[in-house]
Amino acid sequence: MTCEVRAIPVYTAKDYPRIRQLPGADDMPATWEEWHADFEAAKAERLHRRDFTRAKVLIRPGKFKGWLAENSFSATEHARQLYAQERLDSKRAREEGRRELEKMLIASWQQLYIRPRRVAYHPPDHGSFGLIHAVIAGLFFAWLAHHWLG
Incomplete structure (x- = not known):
């Protein structure tokens, strides 16, 4: 009023x-x-x-x-x-x-x-992600083989 x-x-x-x-x-x-x-x-x-x-x-x-x-x-x-x-x-x-x-x-x-900002979500590229895992797994198996087989 x-x-x-x-x-x-x-x-x-x-x-x-x-x-x-x-x-x-x-x-x-x-x-x-x-x-x-x-x-x-x-x-x-x-x-x-x-x-x-x-x-x-x-x-x-x-x-x-x-x-x-x-x-x-x-x-x-x-x-x-x-x-x-x-x-x-x-x-x-x-x-x-x-x-x-x-x-x-x-x-x-x-x-x-103050208000939360909207950030665009970009999922990881699984091709390169899988390649990295494969390389790590290969190195791990090579290390295991080296220690087991002496």
């Missing part, structure tokens, strides 16, 4: 003022401490509801600013949420790709090294 995981944009105390300076970010609390208190309250509420379908995504101002410019957005709450979700989805897709690659490598390794 899979569930949709929603991203929650989070910020470090050092980066928060730089993100607040971006155009459109005036809907954010004035200080990181205020934002963090709201974040912790929302987290406690999610824990109380047993809602574990959220994932924190750290927003860095430089990359976020580049993404905003690339997509012609301002740093509104919706844009921050959208950016965080894109980063989360991208990370989860990379992890899923890595898991699939690992499964493929393990399967190929098992085929090569």
Whole structure:
């Protein structure tokens, strides 16, 4: 069973003022401490509801600013949420790709090294096998004759 995981944009105390300076970010609390208190309250509420379908995504101002410019957005709450979700989805897709690659490598390794290999069976050539026995038997009889007959 899979569930949709929603991203929650989070910020470090050092980066928060730089993100607040971006155009459109005036809907954010004035200080990181205020934002963090709201974040912790929302987290406690999610824990109380047993809602574990959220994932924190750290927003860095430089990359976020580049993404905003690339997509012609301002740093509104919706844009921050959208950016965080894109980063989360991208990370989860990379992890899923890595898991699939690992499964493929393990399967190929098992085929090569763990599973018994089929080896073609070639019965011995009885003509040369019989000839070898005949030579050995002849030498044995010659040795016996030499010892008996002296």
